[in-house]
Amino acid sequence: MAIYLDCNATTPVEPSVASAVVRFLEKDFGNAASPIHDYGVFALTAVEHARGQVAEVVKANRDEVIFTSGATESNNLAILGLADAGMRNGRCHIISTAIEHKSVLEPFEEMARLGFEVQILPVQSDGRIDPQRLSDAIRPDTLLVSTMQVNNETGVLQPLTEVADILADREIWWHVDAAQGFGKELEQLRHPRINFISISGHKIYGPKGIGALVVRKQNRQFPPIHPLMFGGGQEQGLRPGTLPVSLIAGFGEAAKLAVRNNGDRMKKCQTFREKALATLSALGAEQNGAEKYTLPHVLNISIPGINSEVAIKALKNVIAVSSTSACTSHTHTPSHVLTAMGLSFEKVEQSIRLSWCHMTPEVDWSEVENILRALRG
Amino acid sequence: MNDIFSELEEVTVEQYDHHDLPKWLADPVLMVARNPEAYQGKEYLIEILVAQVREYDVYAEAGCCKWAYDHEDIKRTLRWLEE
Numbered sequence: 090m091a092i093y094l095d096c097n098a099t100t101p102v103e104p105s106v107a108s109a110v111v112r113f114l115e116k117d118f119g120n121a122a123s124p125i126h127d128y129g130v131f132a133l134t135a136v137e138h139a140r141g142q143v144a145e146v147v148k149a150n151r152d153e154v155i156f157t158s159g160a161t162e163s164n165n166l167a168i169l170g171l172a173d174a175g176m177r178n179g180r181c182h183i184i185s186t187a188i189e190h191k192s193v194l195e196p197f198e199e200m201a202r203l204g205f206e207v208q209i210l211p212v213q214s215d216g217r218i219d220p221q222r223l224s225d226a227i228r229p230d231t232l233l234v235s236t237m238q239v240n241n242e243t244g245v246l247q248p249l250t251e252v253a254d255i256l257a258d259r260e261i262w263w264h265v266d267a268a269q270g271f272g273k274e275l276e277q278l279r280h281p282r283i284n285f286i287s288i289s290g291h292k293i294y295g296p297k298g299i300g301a302l303v304v305r306k307q308n309r310q311f312p313p314i315h316p317l318m319f320g321g322g323q324e325q326g327l328r329p330g331t332l333p334v335s336l337i338a339g340f341g342e343a344a345k346l347a348v349r350n351n352g353d354r355m356k357k358c359q360t361f362r363e364k365a366l367a368t369l370s371a372l373g374a375e376q377n378g379a380e381k382y383t384l385p386h387v388l389n390i391s392i393p394g395i396n397s398e399v400a401i402k403a404l405k406n407v408i409a410v411s412s413t414s415a416c417t418s419h420t421h422t423p424s425h426v427l428t429a430m431g432l433s434f435e436k437v438e439q440s441i442r443l444s445w446c447h448m449t450p451e452v453d454w455s456e457v458e459n460i461l462r463a464l465r466g
Numbered sequence: 467m468n469d470i471f472s473e474l475e476e477v478t479v480e481q482y483d484h485h486d487l488p489k490w491l492a493d494p495v496l497m498v499a500r501n502p503e504a505y506q507g508k509e510y511l512i513e514i515l516v517a518q519v520r521e522y523d524v525y526a527e528a529g530c531c532k533w534a535y536d537h538e539d540i541k542r543t544l545r546w547l548e549e
Contacts, residue, residue: 109510112510127546130542131546134514134539134542134543135514138513138514138517141517141521150533151521151533152533345513
């Protein structure tokens with residue numbers, strides 16, 4: 090079996106997370122919405138415990154965590170959920186960036202269909218948005234700014250502190266898609282100016298199918314988001330449906346470990362990175378996105394003379410890598426992220442994303458190098 | 467393994483000495499914290515107890531929403547630990 094280097098698509102599950110999930114599937118299977126007996130009360134207790142564990146990662150309050158099915162749903166809830174407030178108040182200008190995930194860009198397209206004026210900011214060649222461009226784009230009727238924390242294809246950390254400074258005294262809702270950075274880069278998301286944070290369990294060694302939207306209250310009140318679904322009133326009326334207690338408990342455990350083991354994980358990823366970089370640099374690979382802003386577990390490179398699809402197939406028995414984000418890799422369209430960064434079509438076609446984690450075993454880099462050299466002939 | 471028990475002792479002493487946790491509730495919690503051998507395999511419940519003691523609020527049930535833990539929550543977790 091090839092060594093898995095596609096952790097930005099999804100991570101393996103931590104053993105203690107799997108244990109928590111199994112416990113609430115097999116033994117403690119109560120419904121958190123039925124706290125009329127011990128089964129229900131224990132399920133509710135587990136949900137609230139997990140809510141606290143997730144909140145702790147971003148230093149939010151427990152009641153500010155709304156469980157969803159994952160970051161895609163959270164992005165939709167944060168963006169489309171503000172449509173009603175925007176229309177009522179005549180604030181119909183919304184801003185995002187060209188490197189967002191489709192689960193942000195497509196809700197923005199839907200907002201445009203509803204009559205909102207959408208402004209998509211370009212990015213620089215280093216893979217970062219330019220805060221000055223954002224500052225220039227803001228208008229009196231701007232309702233929402235949506236920026237990602239870490240790009241899923243390049244691993245580049247975005248300048249959120251600068252964005253926070255720009256938005257500091259403005260009454261604009263700020264949403265951050267943190268699917269790739271939550272539980273990895275801890276400080277940025279603790280900034281109190283961020284109103285909404287979208288997160289996913291399966292990017293932090295938790296289960297798939299669970300995530301959250303962190304909604305920071307202002308003056309003890311939620312921002313005016315409207316639910317997208319109705320019926321049940323769970324999650325403070327913002328996300329109805331029976332809570333998947335086993336997934337939530339697993340997500341909570343994963344969040345706990347993300348804080349507790351953050352330093353060790355980063356260190357292991359950095360060590361792995363140095364070996365990967367040494368091999369790939371020897372092949373003349375060029376990194377897409379500035380190294381100094383890239384998280385230690387991701388590397389997006391273009392190797393001159395080698396088409397990425399050919400490389401991925403040739404390497405498939407040694408390492409499992411991808412050429413773009415998991416959500417768009419099946420469409421065979423060129424990466425909108427790398428294109429937005431100004432890469433040539435040729436370089437985009439040569440791009441490979443490697444992403445690993447603290448659980449990734451050693452890779453035989455000499456074998457990787459030999460295979461890639463052979464492709465060049 | 468004993469880290470979580472040490473943490474429980476620490477937060478309980480803190481809440482008793484400087485906040486509102488009453489002695490009648492602090493005592494049984496400290497009994498658990500100081501007997502880790504008796505509660506092996508129940509670390510998940512100990513974790514929950516740590517959070518409940520840390521966020522203990524006499525008036526948790528007051529108001530429209532309950533976003534703190536009260537004595538009933540802690541008593542219930544202590545009961546689960548004995549089951």
